[in-house]
Each structure stands twice: as C-alpha cells, then as structure tokens.
Amino acid sequence: MGAEGAEKAKEIGMKETVIRAEDLDLTFQTKDGPVHALKGVSLEIGKGEFVSFIGPSGCGKTTFLRCVAALEQPTGGRLSVNGMTPEEARKSRAYGYVFQAAGLYPWRTIAGNIKLPLEIMGFSRAEQDERVRKVLQLVDLEGFGGKYPWQLSGGMQQRASIARALAFDAEILLMDEPFGALDEIVRDHLNEQLLALWARTGKTIGFVTHSIPEAVYLSTKIVVMSPRPGRISDVIESPLPAERPLEIRDSPEFIEVAQRVREGLRAGHSYDD
Amino acid sequence: MGAEGAEKAKEIGMKETVIRAEDLDLTFQTKDGPVHALKGVSLEIGKGEFVSFIGPSGCGKTTFLRCVAALEQPTGGRLSVNGMTPEEARKSRAYGYVFQAAGLYPWRTIAGNIKLPLEIMGFSRAEQDERVRKVLQLVDLEGFGGKYPWQLSGGMQQRASIARALAFDAEILLMDEPFGALDEIVRDHLNEQLLALWARTGKTIGFVTHSIPEAVYLSTKIVVMSPRPGRISDVIESPLPAERPLEIRDSPEFIEVAQRVREGLRAGHSYDD
Amino acid sequence: MRRAVPIVTVLLLIAAVWYLGAWRMNAPWALAQAERAGQEMTASELFTATMNQDRPRLPAPHQVAEELWKTTGEMALRGRALNKRSLIYHAGITLGATLSGFALGVTLGILGAVAITYSRVVEMSLMPWAIVSQTIPIVALAPMIIVLSNATGIEGRGVPKAIISAYLCYFPVLVGMVKGLNSPSSSQLDLLKTYNASNTASFFKLRLPASMPYLFTSLKIAIAAALVGTIVGELPTGAVSGLGARILIGDQFGTPLAIWAALFAAAILAGALVTLIGGVQGVVLKRMGMGR
Amino acid sequence: ADEVTLQLKWVTQAQFAGYYVAADKGFYEEEGLDVTIKPGGPDIAPEQVIAGGGADVIVTWMAAGLAARERGVPLVNIAQPFKKGAMQLTCLKENGIESPADFPGHTLGVWFFGNEYPFYAWMAKLGVPTDGGESGVEVLKQAFNVDALLQKQADCISVMTYNEYGQVLDAGITEDQLVTFNYLEEGVGMMEDGLYVLEENLADEAFKDKMVRFVRASMKGWKYAEENPEEAAQIVVDNDETGAQTLEHQTYMMSEVAKLTADTNGALDPADYEQTVATLLSAVSPENPAITKEPEGMAWTHEITDAALQ
C-alpha cells in the first residue's frame, strides 16, 4: 500500500489497514487426514477497529487469530500486519493476546503476572511498577496486586489477564473468547469496561465470542464464520453509534443486527456434531 | 395442607404445591468464618411448574437446589417436598438431578450411563432396556446408545445426561446450569427440546441458569436471587404463553420480562467478587 | 518407526561410551599383568586385552551379550532352559516370587486404600505410617523376616522374598488407589446420592471404575518395585536361586560376567513385566471406553 | 524316618561336602534319618536360625557358638569335623608386607559377621591398633570375595585356604607374589566348622539318639569325601541350586578341605576348645565382644561323638 495507499484510504474515509488477509488457507495434517481449518479467508481490519469473530465451534476463529499472532503458519494465501509479516510483527511485540482461560501463572501474584511481559521486554523496575499500577486501575483491580490468581474470582482473573495484555501497550489486542467462562452479569460489566477502554486507547481489537449480543454490542465489524472448511460467511459493518449504553441492546437496530448474525450462524450450523 | 388445602388450591386455580420452603437458612462454617449461603428463603413451587433460578455467582442457587435434593442440610427454616422431608423424598427417589457438566461416566456407554440409576434402583433387565430406548428417543439420541460419551459432542452429552435423569421417571427434575458449557446455537436448540419435553411429561422442573434469555424463554416462574447473604430478591411469574417458538424472544413481552430480570440482577450484583 | 530413530541413536551412543569405558577401566589390569609377565604391549594388543578379560572391571557389551546368550538362548536351544545353570530358570524363580509378592502387595494396597477411603480413623492413623514404612531399609529386615517366618513354621525362602517384595510394592498401589478412589468429583458422588445409592453401589459403580487409570499407573510402578524387592530379598539373604542369588554368587566368586548377565536378565524381566501391564492397561481401559 | 534339619554357615560348596555326600550316598537314610540341608549365606546367622527353631543342628564356628551362648542361645558343640583352621590373611608382597611387623600403615580386609574375632585377637597380641594411622592398621569390612586385593583397595585380605586363596591364584597371581598368615599357626586360631545344638534339646533322649546317628552318618560322609574328592565335588555341584559353582573349583576346594578334616574322627579335642577360649579372652574389647568371660555350663560334650564313634 505504502504512503500513497494510506492517503487514498483517508480520502475515501477508510482507516489505515492494520491486518490484511488475502485468500488465507490453513490445513492441519492430522492422523485422520487433513483438516481445513481456514479456506480462502480474506479480510481487512483497519486501525482502531473492533472486530468480532463469531461462528460455531470448530469454524476456525481461534485459528485465524493465531495466524494473525504468528502462532500458526498459514499454508496458503497472504497475511500482513502493519505491512510486515505476522512473525515480524510478533518480534516487534505488536500483540497483546488474551486467551479464553485467564491463563495467569499461579506462582505469581496478580502484579507479578502483569509484570511478566514487562520483565521480558526489559522495562525498568520503576517503569514496571508504574505500569502495573496504571493497568490495575484501568481494569478496576487496585489493591489486588499482591493477591495470587486463585484467590480471585473468575471475573477478576479475566480482568487481570486483560491488564497483562494491556501493560506493554501493544497496538493490536487479540482476544479469544475472553469472557467465555463468566456469567452474564459480570460479562455485561466487562463488556462496558472493554468498550470504554477501547474508546480511550484507540487500539485495534480482534475479538472471538460465541455470544451474539456480545458481538453486536462491542463491534464495529462482525465477522460470521462457518465450518468445514472454515470460511467467512458474512461480514457485517455495525450501524450502531460509537457511544453504546447497555440499554442499546433493546434498540431495534441492535435487534436487527443480532437477527442478521443469528441467521448467518444458523445457516452454517449443524446440530449433531 | 391436606386434602382440604389441595381442594382450595384447585378452586382458586392454583396448582398443588410440590416444593415448599419457609424461611430457609443455610450457613456454612468455613475457616474464614461463617458463609450465609441462604438467608430467609421462602418459595413455593407448584406441580408441573418450570422454575428458573438466576442470580450472580455465589448467591446460593446451587445451594438451594441441593437443599431440595437433600444433598445439603439447611440450618434453619422448613423445607418440604410432596409433604415429606427432602431426605424422605430422596429415599423415595423423587429427584432427577442434572449437573452443569454432563458428568457422564466415561467408562459406560450412553446406554450404560442411562441404565446407571435403573441398576441402582433395581429395575429388571428388560425394563432397563425398554426405558433406555424410550428416553433416548425422547432426547433425540436413538442409535447413539452404544457410543461412549467422548465420542459425542457436548450438546449430545448434555442431552444424554438429561435422559439419564429422566429414565427413572422422577417427579421432580432439578437442573443446575445444564447448558452452561455449550455454545449459544446448541443451547437454543436444547432449550427448545427441553420445553417440548416438559410440555410432554408435565414434570416439575427447577432450573439454574446464568442466562437471562434462557430463564425467560423457559420458565413459568423466574426466581431472581442476590448474594451475601443469599436471598430471593424477586419472583417473576412469566406472562408468556405455554407455546413458545424461538422467535418469541424478539417479542415485546419477552423483552420486558428480560428487562425486569436484568434490573433485579443488577441491583443485587457486586462487581468485585 | 519414527519414534525408534532417536531411541536407537541414544542406545548406540550409550554402547559407544560403554566400550570406551571398558577399554579405560580394564587397561590397568591388562598392563599390570603384562608387567608381572615382563612383556611390552602395543596399543592394539592392549585394546584386545581389555575386551576379553575373565574378570573385567567393566565387561564389554559383547561379552555381556555372549554370556547372556550362553546362559539363556543357547541352553534353551539345547533343551536345557530349566537347568539350574540357565538364567531362564533363575529368572523364573525370581518371577515367581515377584508375582506372589506383587499379588500380596497389590491386595494389601487396594484393601488399605479402600479402608482409608471409607474410614477417617484408618486414614488418619495409617497414612503417615505408610510413608514412614518406605523409609525403613527392608534389607535390614530381610534376615529377620526369614528367621521369623522360620520360627512361625513357614518353610522355604520364597515366602520371605515375597513379603519383602510386597512390602516395597504395596505403597505405590496404596497411594495411587487412594487418589483413584477419591477421583470422582463431588457432583458424580452427589448424583449417586440423588439415586439413594448404597455405599457398595457407589463403590462398584463409581469409585472403582473411576480409579482404574490410577490403578494401572501404579501397577506399573508396583511391578517394578516388586522385582526390586525380590532381588533385594535375594541379595543378602543367601538365596540359593533367582537372579539376585546369581548376582551374589557372581560377586563371591569374582565372575563379573555372571553379575552383568543377571543384571541384564533382571532388566529384561522388568521391561517385559512393565510392558505386559501396559498392554493389559491398554486393553482394559479401551474396553472400559477410557482408552482413547 | 526321623527328620533332621541342618543349617549350614555358608552357601552350598565343598566346605560342607561331608553332609552332602552323606545325604547323596544314603548314609543318613541308613541311619533312619531324613536330613534337610539348608544352605546359608552372608546374612544368615545359623545361631539365630536355631534359636528361632528353624534348624535342629547347625554348622558354625566355635567363636560364634560361644558368643551366642553368652547372649542367651545356649549352644553345645557335639562334634568337630574340622581339626585345622583354614582362615588366613594373605598379602601382596609388592605392597611391602613380608611379616606381621610390616602391618602398621597398611589396609587390611577383614570378614565380619562373627568372623572378625581371630583378627582382633591377633592384632591385640601384636599390639597393633586397628583404628588406622601411622602405627595402626586400617580395617575394611571385606566383601566375601577377593576384589579388594586384586584392585589394590586393601594390602591384605582374609581368605579361606579352600576358596578365596584359590581365587587369587586363578586371577593370575602366583604363590610367590603372596605372603600368607594362617591364624591357627599364629597362635590365635579358633575352631572352625563344628556341629552345634541347643542345650535344652540334649535333655531329650530321642533327640540325642537322633544326633548320634546324624553325627555318625555325617562323619562317614566326611571320610568318604576325603577319599573320593572328585566324586564329592561332583555331588556338591549337583546339589548347588545356584548353578554357578564349577566342578573345577569345587574339586580344588574339596582337596583343600580334606586337609582340614584329615586328622580327626570328629570328636572335639578339649585342648582345641581351651585354646579357642583363651584366644577369645586374650583380646576382649568393644570391637571384639565375642565373649567376656569363661563360658558357663556345658559348651561342648563328648556324649554324642562317644556314642557315635565307639
């Protein structure tokens, strides 16, 4: 794309592209033969977008996110992140990744867990403490830095793991069903907080979920996927405004988008697997 | 109550009471001091009702269900099931209990799992086989009796575990977040099936869930609970008709009930646990 | 096949190191002998002299293989597999004691685990002592066990050996089974409670099947421990037959080759037993639907 | 037939040829006895076995027998087939030992398990301390083999003329490279393999009679073995359950053992007993607690041999 492309993008009101996938394929070789986890996936994600991936189990949501984070190697197609290969982007520490389970190290305190990437990236002690303090505040966990993960509830752990991903200010936040294990109320609350955080920081976010309301509530763009082989069956640009109180979920626009997502899903779903 | 009471109940259009809790208390003694899991819980559940319990984590939903099933001993108040103590009701095998995880025994086939309660209760071989056949049909799993649990998808496992609870024709079905681990699409599907089954069998069902739409969609009565100490904060009789297609969830009545549940929940929720 | 390549490589590496060691360790004796005889030795003469000694400090692998073959395969071919000079015969003796010790130990372990699972007094009283029991050097008890079993009228050395081997192998079974019998989740146990199931039913329908994977894991450890126990029982007690006795006699008569051959026979026996249990585990767990 | 259990002091070898020959040739049977021979081993104390009722009669050394007596197991010597002592200390000349005067500063291998008494008696007699240092000797608990000498971990080791000494020679060391000291000849010897029973059993006439027949047959076995060493060795090899003994070595052993049994009919010479007791008492020390006082009561008897060998 280069400078010229960026110019053009701005002109026509598009944001700068951060992640660009073209005709991406990924086939796992397994004992029972090849599994086509991704087939011909093309997608562009602009800077500052909040993109949700939704689809039945096994449709390749996780795999796509992992390809972006260079945790998996596509077997075909092109994938670039900020104009680099995903591998280079990973080395330049462009990603914060949040897994489904909080995945905190049980032998480290919450603060210790948040420090982990900072230690690895060689931040100074003072800087580490400062950042820990800041992100703990961001996710509403002041005062819990000295606790161990197992002393916290699931929701708090999940917030800590988000704080960990935020601590080193990666440009791109990839979240794989981060709230899957939480109850709806806690989930609502974290959704609100995540939106606020996104608004404040302007990060680019890739977000995998199974929940239709969650996807609709959070995203600027919803990617509906279907399995066998994993491919994109619909991409929905959200018409919802940037400002989203929780009540927006009872608005007709919301319900309409949700309905569209649900149909897209229903189409690709098989009940007996 | 006696015959007279039952008469009266019929007269005024009320159903016969199956479960009656009066001012129920349950306090766990833990190392960190007493935990008031239930405090002054009073509730009546009529024959054939479908009652959902919803509330934030730790509000005592599971504990209440366990008290009903005589798996936990209340420390105060009265609790009767069909006019007996829960203990007696348990001994008379009045309950089918479905846990959050399917909890099938991996060393038994699906049919073997369903037979488990039948063996324990001393049904004859022929009777066992007959019942297994019937309930497998009921939950749409014909032909899967010989498979092992891990050869089935999560949704199918959950249906099998419901079949297991149905097999011995308990009057009361207690379900503790049976669909918590499933994705939304599968969940919708199972919700539909569960409703159909309930309609067909007329069982009394106690159902714990975290999902507001699920609670509203399924129940004739929604019990909203709040924690510390665990108590009932709202009991909502559903105005929805008995016949409920999935689309009912976009109807205004549905949304209204959901909104009321959500408010009840919000009130009792604390975000930091 | 793919998995075999690294294993074979490592084995070859070990053999190479072994040959090197044999050469280094046997050289002094060869040199001293030459000196006593007043001869000079070339390097190649020295090397051959280190590879074929009667009393090597470290026999070369081919020597051990040869001795092993002479005392097993060759005798078997001549129809003398059960002759007392055959290691097959002695392995059989050791195997017999190992199996009876194993049976005794496994029975004790399982019964103990059941008692511990169902009785809190037993758990609190016994569990710490089970650990302490493993720190007692059973070798020290071996002679007393022999005398005591003599005194109580038990004849023969098989019984004391089996007792020692049971002593060593009950522990892993006990620990594994306590874990296994307690592995059902509380919701699995509660499920049975809602059926108003008896203790017996919950044992046979839930706890026991749930403990099977644990049982087999500990059985593999236990059979190895039982073999160690038998050999340890044979070593200091003057057993007259069995692989341990061969090691002992080899030590007394200065025939290291006999020791090494017996050691390898023991290793092969251990490997075979563990593999066998692994096989049974595979079959049983598969038939139970847990064999994925 | 009357049953008799004999507990040996060591593994099956020509050291016990007489008993195996007697069993094999039917001498016991002729006496109406059904004899079970239990081999011993490095951890078997025959005195303990007989105290526990595991044997009727045992083969043991007199020092051990007297020690057991003092510790409450009243053993009685009923016969003494071995007249001479076979235990020796053998040293490699190249390590600088020519005579007992050279011991200080060297390491000596000693057998324990009740076999150490003569060694300590000798050192006491020589005035050599046994706790190491310049003027003393370093003592090793030698395994029951000759590795310590061959691998130069000890300068001298304990050997039996009929066994380990031969092993040293077999290993390629010649007799002239060795210096050997025989305990008996050094004046600290003790009676080796004798037959012992529990004193209380001797009160029983039937038992006594059994022992008379047993000793008679056993001595017949010994004399037969002396005269037919090769056949005796073969019998021993046949009876060895370990299958590890070689005929060659057992033949050597038999020929050496024959020298020990040659000059006796099996009756204990009281002078030998006196010498053993004297030696033991000459060197009472914490390391060497065999006996601390004259044995009390009947430590030996001629009753059996008198009846058996009239």
Place this chain on the structure above:
Amino acid sequence: MTVVAGALAFWLAAWGLNVLLARSRWRRARVVRIAVPVIFGLAVLVLWQGLVRGLGVNPVILPAPTDIAATFATSTDTLWQDFVQTALKGALSGYLIGCGAAFVTALAIDRSAFLTAGLLPIGNFVAALPIIGVAPILVSWFGFDWQSKAAVVVAMVFFPVLVNVVQGLREADAMQKDLMRTYAASSWQTLFKLRLPAAMPFVFNGLKIATTLALIGAIVAEYFGSPVRGMGFRISTGVGRLAIDLVWAEIAVAALVGTVFYGIVAMIEKLVTFWHPSQRVG
C-alpha cells in the same frame, strides 16, 4: 498371657481413642492430625512389647522395644558415627550429586527434541530397573569408603529424577507457551519464567521418591564392603554377632532419618509450589 492381653487391651483402647478423635470436632486441628498417628504408633509398640514379653520370644530373634530403646541410649556414639558415615557422607552427597546431575542433564537434553525423544523412554525404562543390583559392581569400582555408596545412590536417584524433571519441563501448557511467544520471549526467558516454575511439582515428586531411595541405596551398598562403621555395616554384621538390638536401633535411626529427610523435602516443596492446587487445601 496377661501381658499379651494387657497389650491387646491397650491397643484396642488406643484405637477407640483414635476413633473418638477422628470423629471429634477437632479432627482438622493440627494437634489431632499429629496425635492420631502417634497414638497408633505407640499402640503398635505396646502390642509388640506385650507379644515379645508375653510369648517369651528370644531377644536374639526379636527384641522388645524397650531393649532396643536401651541399646539406642547406650550406643549413641556408634549410632552417630554410623549416621555421619552413611546418611551424610554416603546418602546425602549421593543424593545431591545424583539429583543435581539429573537436573542438569534434563536441562541439557531439553534443548534437543531429538535427545528428549531418545532418552525419555530409555530413562523411563531404566528408572524401573532394579538398579540396586549394581551395588557390588560400584563398590568394586569406587572402593570401600563412602564414595562407592554415594555412587550407588547417584545411580539409583538419577533416572527417577531425570524422568520427572523432563516430564515437568513439558508441563507448561500450550496456551502458556503461546503467551510467551506473543511476547517474543527468548527460550531462556521461557525456561526461567514459565517452564521451570511449572515443572516444580514434578521435580519435587522426583526428589521425594529419591529421598526414600537414597538411604536404602547407601545402606545396601555397605553390604558389599565398607569401612568398619556405617549403618549398613552395623546392620549387616550385627546379625552375625547376634547384636540384634543394635540392628533394630540402626533401623530406627534409618526410619527416623528417612522420615525427617522426606519431611524436609516435602516442606521445601510446600514453600516452592505453594501455588499448586495440591498444596492449597483449605
């Protein structure tokens, strides 16, 4: 006979007391957790004493606990000397060398998937072998003093520890490793910050198994030659001298030392793996 009956009665009474304690309100208290097994042990000793005395068992066959205690008290010098020789010089040094070597080897082969694939099955196999049989060989290689005992201990503990450490290093789950990759962490950073801590429960499992092996290995090795001190020396020669009470005193020392050793390792484990669910009860 009355003695036997008395002992039996005591045993029953002690058991009854334990039943009461185990059912009591205080059953979770530390004191009770300790008292119950102690009472049980005492009851066993009393029963032993009663049977030996009551049945008039010859002390040459089985001494009474009081005799053993008396011998213990009068031979503390000997016991101490033997403890130093066998437990400290032989077992402990062998344990440290063996575990250390296993740890270093595990880290070394961990770098190569090929070596791990080759060594792990072999290690698993060797860990199941009756290594104790090499004792006579190692004694003839390393001489009579503690070095050969340490060598036997090294041989015995090496493979169990190796297998556990290698296994432990594979314990970090895929997600945790992926997390490190998203940080572009170096392999050393991954090792020290993730895989070693995650391996600790396994490492300690190996170390605990090794404690019970160490003392037994050192003692057995002394059967095949030793200086004139050491627990194995005393045990292996004591029977021949009919000093059975001293043998039992040594056995008691061995059990005590072994238990304390195990206890120390278990305590360190508690400190290091405080985060592991198995350590978090309550």
